[in-house]
């Protein structure tokens with residue numbers, strides 16, 4: 001009988017990565033005590049005799065904890081010690097040969113670095129796939145093979161949903177990014193969930209492998225609990241939505257969140273002043289060295305690609321990563337992401353390193369991220385009348401990226417994948433000043449910070465952030481567009497530049513306004 005394996009926390013061994021003074025079997029036993037559910041013995045340089053010896057002592061400890069053992073590459077060693085099975089890579093014994101030698105009762109896992117390899121392994125009868133490398137790692141040179149969570153998500157989506165094959169991801173997975181990986185790989189539309197995460201250095205290099213494993217196991221379990229918990233019915237009737245919007249906007253001065261912004265050189269000043277006018281505090285920190293210390297203190301981080309440089313990109317990678325670790329809302333404004341290959345690559349790299357809470361862009365930017373070319377870009381601006389079905393565009397991207405998507409334009413469309421809103425507020429003067437979209441990002445980040453600070457959540461361990469960011473995004477857009485409408489009626493506004501000052505002034509008067517009377521919002 002082939003053993004039923006729990007792949008949740010899959011340890012791949014590496015004796016060369018043990019901390020100085022830590023014995024291999026001691027580390028292995030501690031990791032099993034911490035909750036490793038399956039072990040793969042991976043040895044690359046030793047002779048067959050020594051391999052068999054180490055495999056026997058590894059199996060003795062795995063047996064003590066009732067944990068299956070697989071052998072990397074070497075079918076002969078697996079047969080010699082009669083363990084649960086093997087893991088083979090693309091340049092190892094072919095799956096059909098491994099199956100013939102091992103028989104029907106042994107487990108065979110196959111590495112899959114792309115969709116074709118995954119489908120071939122599935123058709124060939126592999127028991128599970130090791131999908132990767134997700135990220136770079138010092139354990140092995142995978143520099144040409146990094147696929148990011150989005151690459152693994154594409155592999156999962158391509159598999160036959162009825163096949164019994166199991167899946168794990170591997171490569172650079174650690175307790176500080178495992179939630180981000182799980183959220184990024186799991187695609188709502190595929191019926192397929194990851195069965196586990198395969199880890200080498202996060203466990204093996206730790207002086208406390210038991211603790212390291214417990215951390216990983218807790219996060220994997222928390223993610224699953226969260227996925228399996230039926231969410232509270234989402235607020236979607238318009239009165240409740242607008243009540244919540246007012247609550248969020250009115251709470252900004254009380255909470256006074258610190259809003260970190262990696263802004264662009266054109267609009268940073270307006271963004272900082274808008275943050276103050278809304279009742280929050282701006283901090284414009286965009287160098288790598290600031291990110292770790294600053295992140296625990298912020299309410300939200302806004303990453304705006306407007307004038308992104310190589311140095312700023314490194315800060316964006318780090319800041320976003322810390323935001324996921326510290327469960328801070330992360331708002332991504334992919335300015336002109338489709339305009340050049342540098343921007344396309346940067347957008348892709350950022351989204352593969354961290355998981356945004358909200359993506360906000362104009363039609364061309366949302367189209368570029370969605371892989372659609374129905375709407376094109378001219379510099380930072382969108383060209384033409386927009387998408388035929390904007391609801392579908394935002395809903396699909398929100399589902400794919402598992403975040404809120406805000407598409408700004410004459411009408412704005414906002415979706416969290418389930419609920420979709422259309423906002424028809426605003427004023428044409430907003431289109432005559434530079435950076436009104438960037439300032440919208442500021443307002444969304446501010447409202448998301450408040451939503452996250454004011455809403456407790458029992459299931460927060462498995463989440464990357466808490467709060468209803470769909471409603472917070474509506475609040476951010478309404479705050480800006482209604483202040484623009486009010487500013488446009490002022491006698492002292494004579495054109496775009498006087499409008500700009502009046503607009504920022506009016507952001508600080510929103511508590512005096514009955515937003516529900518001025519809002520033109522539909523929620524579907």
Ligand SMILES: Cc1ncc(COP(=O)(O)OP(=O)(O)O)c(N)n1
Pocket residue numbers: 010012040042072073087088089090092109110111112129130131132140168170198
């Ligand atoms: C679970 C898991 N997935 C992938 C691999 C990589 O295996 P392979 O491609 O054979 O590379 P090496 O491990 O031999 O370097 C794995 N070992 N485990």
Ligand SMILES: Cc1ncsc1CCOP(=O)(O)O
Pocket residue numbers: 012132133136137138139140142170171172173198199200201202
């Ligand atoms: C064996 C292997 N195959 C793809 S990445 C990898 C190593 C993963 O190591 P780590 O978990 O330390 O990043």
